[in-house]
Amino acid sequence: MTPTPRKTTADLPRIEGPLGSLIQGLSNLLFNHRGLMLAIFAALTVFLAWSASGLKVDAGFKKMIPLEHPYMKTFTDYEQTFGGANRIIVALIREPVEGQTTTIFDKAFMADLKAATDDLFYIKGVDRPTVQSLFTPNVRFIEIVEGGFAGGNVIPATFQGEPEDLETVRRNVQKAGLVGRLVSNDLHGALIRADLLDVDPETGEKLNYPRIAAELETLRAKYQKDGITVHIIGFAKAVGDITDGAKGVIAFFLIAFVITALLLLWYTKSAKLTGVALVCALLPVLWLLGSLPLAGYGIDPLSILVPFLIFSIGCSHAVQMTNAWKDAIADGFDSTDASRFAFSQLFIPGTLALVTNALGFLVIMLIEIDIVRELGITATLGVSLMIVTNKMVLPILLTYLRIDQKTLDAKQAQEKSFEPIWRACSHFAERRTAVWAIAGSVVLLVVGFALARGQKVGDLGSGLPELREDSRYNRDNAAITNNFKIGVDVISIVVQTHDIDGACTDHRVMDAMDAFEWKMKNVAGIASAISLPGMAKIVNAGFNEGSLRWRVLARNRDVLAQAVTPIDTGTGLLNSDCSAMQMLFFTSDHQGETLAHIVQSVKDWNLEFHSPASEFKAIAPLVEFKLASGNAGVMAATNEAVEEADKHELAAIFGAITLMCLLTFRSFGATLCIILPLALVSLLNNALMAALGIGLKVSTLPVVALGVGVGVDYGIYLYDRIEVHLHHGKRLTEAFFIALKERGAAAAFTAVTMSLGVATWAFSALKFQADMGLLLSFMFLVNMLGALILLPSLLAFFVKAKKA
Numbered sequence: 001m002t003p004t005p006r007k008t009t010a011d012l013p014r015i016e017g018p019l020g021s022l023i024q025g026l027s028n029l030l031f032n033h034r035g036l037m038l039a040i041f042a043a044l045t046v047f048l049a050w051s052a053s054g055l056k057v058d059a060g061f062k063k064m065i066p067l068e069h070p071y072m073k074t075f076t077d078y079e080q081t082f083g084g085a086n087r088i089i090v091a092l093i094r095e096p097v098e099g100q101t102t103t104i105f106d107k108a109f110m111a112d113l114k115a116a117t118d119d120l121f122y123i124k125g126v127d128r129p130t131v132q133s134l135f136t137p138n139v140r141f142i143e144i145v146e147g148g149f150a151g152g153n154v155i156p157a158t159f160q161g162e163p164e165d166l167e168t169v170r171r172n173v174q175k176a177g178l179v180g181r182l183v184s185n186d187l188h189g190a191l192i193r194a195d196l197l198d199v200d201p202e203t204g205e206k207l208n209y210p211r212i213a214a215e216l217e218t219l220r221a222k223y224q225k226d227g228i229t230v231h232i233i234g235f236a237k238a239v240g241d242i243t244d245g246a247k248g249v250i251a252f253f254l255i256a257f258v259i260t261a262l263l264l265l266w267y268t269k270s271a272k273l274t275g276v277a278l279v280c281a282l283l284p285v286l287w288l289l290g291s292l293p294l295a296g297y298g299i300d301p302l303s304i305l306v307p308f309l310i311f312s313i314g315c316s317h318a319v320q321m322t323n324a325w326k327d328a329i330a331d332g333f334d335s336t337d338a339s340r341f342a343f344s345q346l347f348i349p350g351t352l353a354l355v356t357n358a359l360g361f362l363v364i365m366l367i368e369i370d371i372v373r374e375l376g377i378t379a380t381l382g383v384s385l386m387i388v389t390n391k392m393v394l395p396i397l398l399t400y401l402r403i404d405q406k407t408l409d410a411k412q413a414q415e416k417s418f419e420p421i422w423r424a425c426s427h428f429a430e431r432r433t434a435v436w437a438i439a440g441s442v443v444l445l446v447v448g449f450a451l452a453r454g455q456k457v458g459d460l461g462s463g464l465p466e467l468r469e470d471s472r473y474n475r476d477n478a479a480i481t482n483n484f485k486i487g488v489d490v491i492s493i494v495v496q497t498h499d500i501d502g503a504c505t506d507h508r509v510m511d512a513m514d515a516f517e518w519k520m521k522n523v524a525g526i527a528s529a530i531s532l533p534g535m536a537k538i539v540n541a542g543f544n545e546g547s548l549r550w551r552v553l554a555r556n557r558d559v560l561a562q563a564v565t566p567i568d569t570g571t572g573l574l575n576s577d578c579s580a581m582q583m584l585f586f587t588s589d590h591q592g593e594t595l596a597h598i599v600q601s602v603k604d605w606n607l608e609f610h611s612p613a614s615e616f617k618a619i620a621p622l623v624e625f626k627l628a629s630g631n632a633g634v635m636a637a638t639n640e641a642v643e644e645a646d647k648h649e650l651a652a653i654f655g656a657i658t659l660m661c662l663l664t665f666r667s668f669g670a671t672l673c674i675i676l677p678l679a680l681v682s683l684l685n686n687a688l689m690a691a692l693g694i695g696l697k698v699s700t701l702p703v704v705a706l707g708v709g710v711g712v713d714y715g716i717y718l719y720d721r722i723e724v725h726l727h728h729g730k731r732l733t734e735a736f737f738i739a740l741k742e743r744g745a746a747a748a749f750t751a752v753t754m755s756l757g758v759a760t761w762a763f764s765a766l767k768f769q770a771d772m773g774l775l776l777s778f779m780f781l782v783n784m785l786g787a788l789i790l791l792p793s794l795l796a797f798f799v800k801a802k803k804a
Contacts, residue, residue, distance in 0.1 A: 023347055027340055034396045041393050045283065048290025055289055058206070058298025063370040064235075064698065066641035071628045075637075078494050078629060082572045082582045086196045087631070088212075088234035090120060090219065091480050093189030095227045102227075103187040105170050107161035109228065116223050116230075117192050123215050125207045125236075130195040134169070134182060138570045141176035142542065151566075154178065180485035189483050196236060213240020231476035238464050241473045245766040252764060253308055256757035260315055263753050267745075269410045272401050273322050280394040281314035287389065288382040295381075303375040305761075305769060309776075310382035312757055313357065313710055316750035317350055317390040320717060323746045325398045330408050339395040348664070349720035350391050356660045356716065357383045357709040363652035364705050367645040369638070375702055383709075415745060422740035425788050429736040434793035441680055441790055448680070451687035457696045458592020458639040466699060466768040485528065489590045491598060491632035495581045496624040504532055504578035505561040508619040510553050513583065515616075516605055516625060520585055523601045525594040531583040532573045536563040587632050592695060595636040602627055642701050653705050654679065657712055664716075665723065669798035674715040676794060677786030678708050685779055694775070699768035703775045710754070711783025714747045715791055722795070732799070736792045744788070751784030 030037055065072055092113055094102050104110070117133040120126060132138055134155050142151040154172040159165045173183050182191050200207055213236055220230040257278070264274040285307045292299065324345050328338035361383060364376030427433045459465045463474030495513055497503040504510065514533040521529055537551045540563040544550035554560045567573060574581045587594060602625065610620045628636055654675060661671040682704050694700060718739050725735035758780070761773025 023344055026347070027343055030343070030392055030396060031336060031340055031399065034399055037392070038396050041388075041396075045286065048287050051290035051293050052286060054293045056293075056298045058300055063300065063374070064638070065634050066368045066637055067370075068368045069637040069641050071633055071637035071640075074494055074626045075629045075633065078580060078582070081575050081580065082492065082494070082629065086198075086235050088120070088126070088194050088196065088216070088232070088236060089480060090116065090192040090216070091184075091189050091231040091476075091483070092116060092192075092223060093184065093229050093231065093479065093483060095229060096188060097227065104183065104190050105166040105187070107166065108226070110155075110159075110161055110166070110169075112223050112228060113190050113192070116219060119219050119222070120192050120194055123212060124202065125196050125200055125212055127195040127197050131192070132182070132194070133192040134173070134178070134190055139176065139178070139182065141172045142539070142566055143175045184483040185485055186483070191480075191484060196234075207236070209236045209239035210243045212236040213243070216240070229479070231479045233473065233477050233480060238466070238473060241464075241471065242466055242766060245467065245764065245769070248765055249305060249308065249769070252760050253311070255760050256308065256311070259756055259760075260753050263749070263756075264315070264319070267319070267414075267749050268322060268326070269414065270403055270407050273326070273403070276394065276397050276401065277315065277318040277322050280318050280389055280397065281311050283389040283393060284314050284382055284386040285310050287385045288378065291381055291385070292378065295377075297374060297377065299378075300371055300374060303371070303378050305772060306375060306378045306382060308757070309379065309706060309710070310386070312754040312780075313354075313383060313713075314386055314390060315753060316710070316713060317354070317386060318394060319746045319750050320350065320743065321346055321390060321394050322398070323743070325395070326403065326408070326411060327742070329403055330412060335401055336399045339398045342398070343391070343395040347391055349716050351387055352660060352664050353713040353716045354383050354387050354391075356657050356712050359653075359656035359660065359709075361705060361709055363649055363656060364702050366648050366652055367701065368641060369645075369698060372645075372698060372701060376705075379702075379706065379709075415741070418745050419741065422737055422744055425740060425744070426733050426737035426792070428789050429733045429792035429796050431796045434796040437789050437793035438797075441793075444684060445680060448683040448687040451690050452683055454690040455686050455696060456592050456690070457643045458595060458635065459590055459695055459697065465695065465697070466766060468765060468767050471765065489587045489632040489635075490630040491585050491587060491595070491628050491636065492630040493583045493585070493602060493628060494626045495583060496626055497579055498622050498624075500579075500622055502557075502561070502578050503623075504536075504564050504574055504581060505557050507553060507555045507557070507560060508616070509623060510536065510560065512609070512616045512619060512623060513581065514553060516609075517583060519605055520583075520598075520601065523598060525588050525598050526585050527588045528586045529584065530573070530586075532564065532567060532581050535567050535571070535573065536560070539563045539566055582629070584630065590632055590635050592639050592697075595632055595639060598632075599627060599636050599640075638698060642697055646696060646701060646704075649701070649705055650682065653708055657708070661716070665719065667799065670719055670723070670795070673791055673794040673798055674712065674719060677715065677790040678711055678783065680790070681711060681779055681782045681786055682708060684782065685775055688775065688778055692771075692774070694771050700771060700775070703772055703779070707776055707779030707783065711779055711786070714751065714784050714787035717743050717747060718787055718791065719795075726799070732792070732795060736795070740788075747784060747787065751780050755781040 065075075067076065092104075092109070094104065094106075094109060096102055104113070113133065114135045117131065117135045121128055121131045129138075137153055139154050140151055141154050152172075154176050155169055156165075159169070173179065179185065179187070182193075184190070196207060196212070198207070199205060216232050216237055217240070220232060224230040260281075261274060261278055264277055265271060268274050268277070288307060288310055289299075321342055324342035325338045328341040329335070333341060358380045361376050361379035364379070365373045367373065367376075428437050463469065463477040464471075467473050493516075495509075497509060500506055500509065510533045513531060514537075517529050517531045517534060520526055533553055537553060540554055540559070541547060541551040543562065554563060564574075569576055572582055572584075585598070587598065606625055608614060609616055609623075609625065611617075614620055616623075627633065657678070658671055658675055661674055662668065665671060685704060685707060688694075689696065689700065718736075721739035721742050722732075722735045725738050726732065730738065755777040758773040759777040761769045764770050764773070
């Protein structure tokens with residue numbers, strides 16, 4: 001192939017438009033002082049690399065919940081009074097031995113239970129007064145004796161583990177009604193429960209959840225022996241397991257890096273170009289990780305995937321820049337002028353795409369959940385840094401590269417082989433073909449809408465949805481759920497009274513609570529309930545020889561006070577002055593539909609309770625049944641916040657992209673053609689989630705914003721060149737064909753590369769990572785197809801060629 005005649009700086013095309021002088025000035029600054037600029041960027045990289053070494057895992061219970069939600073106002077108001085939802089549950093269970101009677105009433109088991117209770121008690125961060133097991137003094141029994149009532153600790157202070165002591169404990173467990181609560185249904189296991197504080201009591205800093213999880217694993221290793229299995233659940237343990245699983249992200253990052261490097265080498269035909277592109281794709285990741293500690297942030301296990309996305313986006317923009325540079329070299333420019341050409345051609349569309357990405361990620365911050373806001377900040381910061389690394393550092397590095405004619409010839413031959421594909425795609429810019437593409441899109445729209453209606457909010461399975469069903473945490477959760485009848489999911493309703501002295505001895509209040517408990521016990525999804533009226537009825541029967549006929553709420557205030565007095569504040573059912581009482585409802589599961597149904601039942605009760613026809617209308621103005629606390633209450637609030645945020649997120653991201661496209665291209669038709677394919681793919685993503693049983697929750701909510709934010713790049717890069725060629729008098733079909741020759745291969749290549757990279761997440765131990773990988777892979781690939789097929793089809797009807 002004959003070498004192309006050399007060109008000089010004078011042959012560079014002038015940059016038109018109001019931004020021309022700005023870009024020209026920035027180009028002169030970068031390339032006339034490239035050595036100085038490169039030194040500045042290198043120094044910044046070294047500093048941020050040092051800063052990144054101080055990055056820490058930053059997980060927090062309250063970061064996961066919408067603290068501004070009305071339910072969470074109740075949660076935080078009464079957290080100190082009734083305890084929070086940040087709880088640890090440890091179960092020691094004896095494995096049955098064939099031919100032997102094995103129960104917990106064994107000297108060795110009791111010794112282990114006591115020691116495990118002590119070990120949990122002394123873990124730093126545990127709220128020690130909340131620790132509860134058979135060996136803690138807050139677990140007591142009451143019995144009816146000839147002279148009235150007697151009671152005491154379930155395990156007396158004189159306990160030595162002798163047969164008579166064990167028999168005493170067995171009787172006390174029955175008297176206290178602990179079977180199914182602290183003792184397993186078959187008497188083979190026992191629970192230890194404790195709440196965690198928000199901060200480390202010694203340092204005042206946030207709790208180190210991975211450390212607590214590691215200590216819990218030490219506890220497991222210590223006591224899982226001699227036929228005893230140990231099962232541990234709770235937020236701290238979940239964070240620890242997710243953090244362990246997140247370490248696998250590094251392995252997936254390396255796999256994706258290798259895949260990307262090999263594909264880049266195949267695409268560029270140059271090891272030098274591949275190396276420079278990879279360096280500049282990694283640079284924003286390093287800068288991001290170094291910037292987070294400076295901004296006072298850590299990295300949360302749920303946002304640890306963002307750096308990988310930044311790398312993928314960085315590769316996408318690096319490929320576009322190196323491709324434009326290579327084309328300029330092939331056109332006869334030297335390395336420096338080719339870099340100037342690539343910079344001038346791509347700075348506006350590239351920066352627009354990145355700013356649009358940033359705005360798309362920024363709208364995630366509208367969601368009132370701190371962990372999602374942090375994800376939005378992290379992604380926005382990473383994409384913003386890419387404007388410097390990929391639009392400034394990369395062109396400077398390219399000025400130092402040389403590429404031989406053999407490589408250029410191989411690259412041009414490769415691109416020529418793509419031309420039949422681009423010629424076929426260009427027909428979508430003709431109306432006769434576009435009609436069929438649009439009709440097919442309408443069919444997909446209808447099918448997608450029908451399937452998307454089945455999308456569920458919240459968790460759809462049992463256990464912790466962020467982990468695999470066969471993960472150790474979910475196996476522990478299943479073991480505890482199957483062996484203890486109270487379950488592990490509880491939603492609590494706080495009954496708040498106003499201007500009523502001693503509300504727990506007021507029959508009107510207690511009767512209303514009793515009626516509410518009866519109603520809720522008959523709601524699908526409620527497994528059992530514990531409340532002050534229920535306990536008081538049992539005590540009242542006890543004062544009357546245990547007769548079931550006396551298991552009622554006394555109308556006499558003094559008699560009712562007698563029934564309530566034995567129930568102290570340590571039960572978590574009432575506060576010190578009886579102005580607030582907690583009702584605990586254990587749920588059969590924590591699926592989104594179950595919790596929504598329970599919450600709606602509470603709301604229906606409140607409407608009925610405060611209606612003029614209510615039998616409680618005299619007391620209703622002075623009593624509130626307030627949603628909600630407990631871990632299931634937190635989940636219910638989070639589900640509602642996610643459902644509401646999903647609507648706002650879509651409106652905000654598409655609004656931001658529309659605004660940016662209108663400001664840049666100044667064409668409503670062009671903007672519509674870029675936006676509509678993205679909207680269709682977003683709908684299909686929701687349909688895919690519904691079909692695969694992936695719920696809309698905190699971990700999957702950002703997927704649409706991330707997918708749309710990245711997917712819009714394809715349309716912007718292509719339309720930028722289409723507009724230029726239309727302006728020079730080309731027909732739309734030809735303008736689109738030329739644009740595909742210039743940027744189509746790079747767009748298709750990056751979409752395939754990014755899709756393959758995130759597709760490897762399907763093998764992750766973290767289910768939420770696997771889900772995100774599948775959904776993002778789908779969105780990256782289908783958004784590219786939308787830009788190649790639906791974008792030109794819409795342009796055929798909405799945009800006319802501009803004559804020069």
